[in-house]
Amino acid sequence: MEEQYLENTPIPKGHFYHGECQTGDHDVYMDVICPSTGAVYAKMPIATKEMVNLIVEASYAAQRNSDWATRAPRERAKVLYQWATLIEQNQTYLARLEAIGSSRPLHEVLAWDIPYIIDTARFFAELADKHGGYIGATQSNHLGMVIREPYGVVGAITPWNFPLSMAMWKAAPALAAGNAIVIKPSELTPFSTVYLAKLAFDAGLPSDIFNVVLGSGRETGAALCEHPQINKVTFTGSTQTGSSIMSACALTGPKPVTLELGGKSPQIVFADTKDLERTALTIAKAITGNAGQVCVSGSRLIIEKSIESPFIALLKKYFEQLSPGVTWHSSTTLSPIISQQQAQRIQSIVDQSLAQGAECLCGGTMFEGFGGAYFAPTLLKIQDEQNIALEQEIFGPVLTIQSFESEDEAWRLSRHEVYGLAAGIHSANLDRVMRGIRTLEVGSVWVNRYGRSFDHIMPTGGYKKSGIGKDIGVEAFEANLRSKSVLLEFEEKI
Numbered sequence: 001m002e003e004q005y006l007e008n009t010p011i012p013k014g015h016f017y018h019g020e021c022q023t024g025d026h027d028v029y030m031d032v033i034c035p036s037t038g039a040v041y042a043k044m045p046i047a048t049k050e051m052v053n054l055i056v057e058a059s060y061a062a063q064r065n066s067d068w069a070t071r072a073p074r075e076r077a078k079v080l081y082q083w084a085t086l087i088e089q090n091q092t093y094l095a096r097l098e099a100i101g102s103s104r105p106l107h108e109v110l111a112w113d114i115p116y117i118i119d120t121a122r123f124f125a126e127l128a129d130k131h132g133g134y135i136g137a138t139q140s141n142h143l144g145m146v147i148r149e150p151y152g153v154v155g156a157i158t159p160w161n162f163p164l165s166m167a168m169w170k171a172a173p174a175l176a177a178g179n180a181i182v183i184k185p186s187e188l189t190p191f192s193t194v195y196l197a198k199l200a201f202d203a204g205l206p207s208d209i210f211n212v213v214l215g216s217g218r219e220t221g222a223a224l225c226e227h228p229q230i231n232k233v234t235f236t237g238s239t240q241t242g243s244s245i246m247s248a249c250a251l252t253g254p255k256p257v258t259l260e261l262g263g264k265s266p267q268i269v270f271a272d273t274k275d276l277e278r279t280a281l282t283i284a285k286a287i288t289g290n291a292g293q294v295c296v297s298g299s300r301l302i303i304e305k306s307i308e309s310p311f312i313a314l315l316k317k318y319f320e321q322l323s324p325g326v327t328w329h330s331s332t333t334l335s336p337i338i339s340q341q342q343a344q345r346i347q348s349i350v351d352q353s354l355a356q357g358a359e360c361l362c363g364g365t366m367f368e369g370f371g372g373a374y375f376a377p378t379l380l381k382i383q384d385e386q387n388i389a390l391e392q393e394i395f396g397p398v399l400t401i402q403s404f405e406s407e408d409e410a411w412r413l414s415r416h417e418v419y420g421l422a423a424g425i426h427s428a429n430l431d432r433v434m435r436g437i438r439t440l441e442v443g444s445v446w447v448n449r450y451g452r453s454f455d456h457i458m459p460t461g462g463y464k465k466s467g468i469g470k471d472i473g474v475e476a477f478e479a480n481l482r483s484k485s486v487l488l489e490f491e492e493k494i
């Protein structure tokens with residue numbers, strides 16, 4: 001079954017540039033492991049600095065010499081629409097590629113990720129001609145125009161948790177605004193992005209306007225960010241790597257960066273929440289979806305003491321129903337952890353948390369007997385506010401539980417020293433909800449729901465060390481444009 005699955009899904013062999021999938025003469029190769037099985041399923045070239053130069057220079061030339069930036073915005077939009085259509089037509093293959101290479105279950109990719117990226121491409125296509133500059137209030141013999149222009153070549157570094165969605169977040173607004181883009185996907189999940197770029201080329205994008213360079217973060221990723229012809233960098237990943245990228249961009253630019261980074265998002269549940277079962281399901285899904293490997297995972301439950309016990313019972317019931325397994329089985333409801341290294345990191349934080357006094361209510365270890373790494377959904381009841389599991393982003397299916405007796409205590413516990421990505425408030429009391437929205441220092445607040453939707457108009461991004469700038473929404477589009485100030489002087493009298 002497994003071999004058949006792999007045989008029927010040819011893997012793109014290299015970087016994508018000059019309209020083709022190809023490798024460089026001096027590339028060295030690394031093994032790429034299937035997270036579901038732990039087995040090597042492909043080799044990936046690691047671009048040297050010379051290879052990065054070649055690919056970026058090709059994009060730079062294409063952005064200047066092709067008509068991509070200057071053609072009518074509605075014509076650019078047509079290419080993005082056609083790209084969306086080709087994604088739709090090739091969704092079976094694309095979804096299989098994503099499922100083999102990442103932690104995303106095939107049925108979820110088909111039901112969520114693919115429709116999501118199609119919709120994202122269309123959303124930014126629609127924005128292509130719905131922006132403009134303005135005329136400034138200048139002296140009467142001057143005409144002052146502020147016009148918006150693309151940056152040139154945008155460099156993008158993407159993570160492994162939602163490879164297709166993250167690539168689309170970066171590519172669609174950059175392209176709609178008339179930029180070229182070069183993406184370096186995570187070395188753990190490189191191939192679906194290559195195919196996404198190929199489909200954009202097939203849709204009519206000029207050659208080299210969307211290139212993909214494969215390689216490691218330290219070598220290839222760093223070379224991409226530092227390249228003098230990259231005028232802007234957009235990144236999603238860890239806070240630590242985001243800081244390194246920002247430093248590199250400061251030293252070699254300076255050039256602007258958009259950073260979508262880590263989180264430790266609270267889910268605050270009041271006793272007046274309308275439907276306890278429905279709320280418990282929302283909370284459970286928000287920490288077990290993609291096995292907790294989601295930047296906005298609702299990883300800290302902060303719950304009113306009077307409903308804590310029945311709520312925990314509901315969570316446990318849901319957690320115990322989840323079934324780990326390879327991503328291409330329809331019965332799989334718990335994703336693999338992306339790598340053994342990530343799984344060990346999760347285990348290490350859980351172990352340290354227990355040693356510091358946390359009480360494990362369920363889970364706490366990896367499932368045995370699988371090739372890939374599967375971590376059991378875990379509930380940790382915690383009293384000590386300094387506990388490591390409350391402080392660090394775990395990026396696994398691990399939910400901490402703290403209880404409160406007053407509203408003030410709920411908001412105080414929700415605050416995180418470092419992160420401010422998202423938060424959920426579950427309450428039927430509108431006044432309380434409004435107080436929470438004002439109090440929480442985070443980039444997104446979800447009320448009586450949790451997580452992003454298909455409403456691409458809603459930007460996403462963090463406060464504090466969770467990031468700078470936004471993905472999605474009009475803000476993401478505008479972040480791909482810079483302003484030119486034009487002052488024109490004329491004689492008022494003949």
Ligand code: TXE
Nearest residue numbers: 158159185186216217218221222237238241261295393395
């Ligand atoms: O992330 P990195 P890792 C968090 C999560 C996880 C931790 C570590 O907590 O446990 O990060 O994961 C590229 N210059 N998130 O190590 O390093 C790298 O090749 C340029 C949250 O995988 O941030 C990859 O493409 N690029 C997150 C990308 O950065 C560099 C999603 C992400 O890798 C680079 C993933 C460098 N110096 C992990 N170093 C989220 N916000 O959703 C690495 N890279």
